[in-house]
Amino acid sequence: MRSKIISLFSIISIGLLLVVYFNSIKKNGISFTERPNILFIMSDDHAEGAISAYGSELIHTPNIDRIAKEGIIFNNSFVTNSICAPSRAVLLTGKYSHINGVLDNGQVFDGGQETFPKILQSAGYETAMIGKWHLKSEPTGFNYWKILQGQGEYYNPLIIDNAGERNVEGYVTDIITDLAIETLENRDKDKPFAMLLHHKAPHRNWMPNLKYLGAFKGKKFPLPETFYDDYSTRSLAAKESDMRIDDMFLTWDMKLKPGDIDQETGSGGSGQVSGMIRDSYREWMNDEQRKIWETYYDSISADFRNTNLSGKALLEWKFQRYMEDYLGVILSVDENIGRILEYLDQEGLTENTIVIYTSDQGFYLGEHGWFDKRFMYEESLSMPLLMRYPKEIKAGQISDDIVLNLDFAPTFLDYADISTSNDMQGQSLRLITKGKQPLDWRKSMYYHYYEYPQGWHFVKRHYGIRTDRYKLIHFYNDINDWELFDLKLDPTEMENRFNDPAYQEIKSQLILQLDSIRVAVGESH
Numbered sequence: 001m002r003s004k005i006i007s008l009f010s011i012i013s014i015g016l017l018l019v020v021y022f023n024s025i026k027k028n029g030i031s032f033t034e035r036p037n038i039l040f041i042m043s044d045d046h047a048e049g050a051i052s053a054y055g056s057e058l059i060h061t062p063n064i065d066r067i068a069k070e071g072i073i074f075n076n077s078f079v080t081n082s083i084c085a086p087s088r089a090v091l092l093t094g095k096y097s098h099i100n101g102v103l104d105n106g107q108v109f110d111g112g113q114e115t116f117p118k119i120l121q122s123a124g125y126e127t128a129m130i131g132k133w134h135l136k137s138e139p140t141g142f143n144y145w146k147i148l149q150g151q152g153e154y155y156n157p158l159i160i161d162n163a164g165e166r167n168v169e170g171y172v173t174d175i176i177t178d179l180a181i182e183t184l185e186n187r188d189k190d191k192p193f194a195m196l197l198h199h200k201a202p203h204r205n206w207m208p209n210l211k212y213l214g215a216f217k218g219k220k221f222p223l224p225e226t227f228y229d230d231y232s233t234r235s236l237a238a239k240e241s242d243m244r245i246d247d248m249f250l251t252w253d254m255k256l257k258p259g260d261i262d263q264e265t266g267s268g269g270s271g272q273v274s275g276m277i278r279d280s281y282r283e284w285m286n287d288e289q290r291k292i293w294e295t296y297y298d299s300i301s302a303d304f305r306n307t308n309l310s311g312k313a314l315l316e317w318k319f320q321r322y323m324e325d326y327l328g329v330i331l332s333v334d335e336n337i338g339r340i341l342e343y344l345d346q347e348g349l350t351e352n353t354i355v356i357y358t359s360d361q362g363f364y365l366g367e368h369g370w371f372d373k374r375f376m377y378e379e380s381l382s383m384p385l386l387m388r389y390p391k392e393i394k395a396g397q398i399s400d401d402i403v404l405n406l407d408f409a410p411t412f413l414d415y416a417d418i419s420t421s422n423d424m425q426g427q428s429l430r431l432i433t434k435g436k437q438p439l440d441w442r443k444s445m446y447y448h449y450y451e452y453p454q455g456w457h458f459v460k461r462h463y464g465i466r467t468d469r470y471k472l473i474h475f476y477n478d479i480n481d482w483e484l485f486d487l488k489l490d491p492t493e494m495e496n497r498f499n500d501p502a503y504q505e506i507k508s509q510l511i512l513q514l515d516s517i518r519v520a521v522g523e524s525h
Contacts (some may be wrong), residue, residue, distance in 0.1 A: 030276040035125070036389060036415050037130040037353040038194040039340070042091075043136060043333050044084060044132060044203040045373065046359035048384045050330055058221065058365070059327045063338035064386065067357050071113050071388030072433050077467070078445050079361045079405050082373045082380045084203075085109070085134050086450075092116065094409030096423035097448065097522050102135070104451035105366050109135035114421060116409035117141035117194060123418055126191045128183050131176040131198035137492040138162075146179050148172070152200040153284040154207035154329075169286065171209045173201050173329075177336040181343050194412065196239055197340070201329045201362075205252050208328030210289060213296045215331055223319065224493050229368040235481030243364070243372040245322060246315045250304075254321050255297040260305040267409075284324040326365070354389040358405075367492070374459040376447045376473050377493050381466070389415075393433045394416035401432050402468070409451070425521060443467060444519045452477060463523075465514040472510040473499075484510065 001067035050055040053065040053073055079087050081097045089102035092115040097103050101110050117127045118141035133147035148166070150159040157164045157172045157181070158165055168175050187193050213236070231238040250256045250259045265372035282290055300321075309317050337357065344350045362380040373380035383405065387393065407424035413420050431438050448463040464473035469488050475481045484498040484507055497503040518524045 003164045035192040039355045041197045041357045043199040043359045045363040047363040061334040063334045067386040067388045070395045071393045074385040074399045077385035079383045082361040090405050094426045109137045110142035111137045120194045125194045128195040130180045132200045155285045173332040206325035206329050209332045210292050212328045212331045221323040224367045226368050237475045241459045243457040244369045256301040260301040351390045357386045359383050377462050
C-alpha cells in the first residue's frame with residue numbers, strides 16, 4: 001500500500017513538474033506564455049488631418065480613435081523618408097534607408113538582411129504579413145504571408161502567397177481584414193503572434209467601397225489656409241514639383257469620362273491617354289461592381305460637363321472631389337479596424353495584444369495646394385501613431401516626444417524581451433508608453449528623401465533636421481538651396497528664415513547639429 005502511495009505521489013510530482021516546466025519555458029528571460037501578441041496595422045498615405053483623434057473635423061474615425069483612447073497617441077511621430085517602399089524597409093529593419101538599401105520605390109528590398117519578424121520568429125513567435133508589401137522581393141521571416149501584387153487594386157485584387165496567386169472578389173480593405181482574421185483563427189494558439197496588417201488604402205486613386213460612394217457628396221470642405229501658397233519664400237524645389245491638386249487627372253483621380261472633358265488639364269496629358277487609365281482601373285471590377293460604380297461617377301461626370309468649370313473654380317472643384325473620395329476610402333479603413341479590434345475582444349486577446357495604428361507616411365490634403373507626400377514639410381513628415389496594450393500602457397496618454405518609424409523594430413523586440421541588434425538605429429518606445437522619457441531620448445530627428453529625378457512628382461532630393469521648434473532643409477542634386485522654419489511662430493512653414501538676419505545664430509547651430517546627426521547615422525559625405 002505504501003509503495004502504491006509513493007508511486008502515485010511520484011506520478012503527481014512529475015506531472016506538476018512538467019506543468020511548471022512547460023509554463024515557464026523562457027526565451028531571453030520572459031515566460032513564453034507571457035509574451036505579448038503584436039498587431040501592427042499600417043495604412044498607406046493616411047494623413048493625421050484625416051483622423052479625429054488628431055483633431056480632424058473632416059471625418060470621424062471612432063475605431064482608430066479607440067486605440068488612442070485606450071492607450072497612447074503620439075503628436076510628434078515622423079517618417080525618415082516619406083515614400084512607400086523606403087518607409088516599409090525602415091519599419092522592418094530599424095535602419096535608415098541608406099543602411100537597409102531601399103532609397104526609393106525603384107529598389108528591391110534585400111530579404112536576406114535581419115528584420116524584426118525574423119528575430120521574433122526565431123524566438124518562438126508565429127509571424128504573418130497580410131496586405132500591401134510593395135518591396136519587390138518575396139517576404140521573409142513570416143510563417144504566413146498573403147500580399148497584394150505590387151500596389152494592389154481596390155477591387156477584386158490579386159493576392160499572392162507561397163502557394164501561388166489568385167484574385168479575390170470584393171473590396172481590398174475588407175479582403176485584407178478577412179485574410180488577417182482567417183490567419184489568426186488558424187494560428188498555433190500555443191504561441192504568441194506578430195502580425196503586420198498593411199492596408200493599401202487610402203493610396204491614390206482613392207476608390208471608395210461601393211457602399212460608401214457619395215458618403216461625403218455635397219459636404220463643403222474648407223480650403224486649407226495655405227491652399228493658394230505661391231512658394232514665394234521657398235526654394236525652387238517647391239515651385240518645380242508636380243503634385244499640385246490642379247495637376248490631378250480629371251479621369252484617373254476625378255473619375256470623369258473622357259468624353260465629358262475637352263482635354264485633360266492635369267499633368268497626365270491628353271484625354272485619350274487618361275481615358276485609357278480610367279478604363280484600366282475599371283478592368284478589375286466585375287459587371288455588377290462596374291455598373292454601380294459607373295452609375296455614380298458618370299452622373300458626376302455629366303454634371304461637370306454641364307458646369308464648364310475653369311481656373312479657380314475648377315481647382316476648388318478638384319479639391320472637393322479629392323476630399324470626397326479620399327475620406328470615403330478612410331471610412332472602410334476605420335470600419336475594418338473596428339472589425340479586428342472586435343475580433344480581439346471576442347477571442348479574449350485584447351489584454352495581451354499590442355495594437356499599433358500608423359501610416360507609412362503623412363499626406364497633403366490641399367495644404368500648400370498639394371496632394372501626395374515626399375517633402376520634409378510637416379504634413380508629409382508626420383505620420384499618425386496610436387498604440388494600445390492594456391496590460392502595460394495606461395489609457396488616455398499623450399506623448400510629445402519625437403518618435404520615428406525607425407523605432408518600431410526595437411520597440412517590438414523590447415516588449416518580447418529580446419535584445420535589440422547593435423546595428424538597429426531606432427530606440428524602443430516602451431518607457432515612453434509608461435509615461436517616462438529615457439534620459440538619452442532624441443531631441444531632434446533626421447530626414448532624407450532620395451527619389452529624384454526618378455519617379456513621379458519631381459520632388460528634389462533633400463535632407464534635413466527637425467527639432468522641437470526648428471527645421472532646416474537642404475535641397476541638393478541639381479540645386480543647392482536651404483530652408484529654415486520656425487515652427488513655433490510659423491507652424492504652416494510659409495516663411496523661409498534661412499537668410500533672415502534674426503535667425504543667423506540659430507541657422508549656424510542647426511547646420512552644426514545637422515552635420516553631427518549625419519555623422520551619427522552614418523551618412524556623412
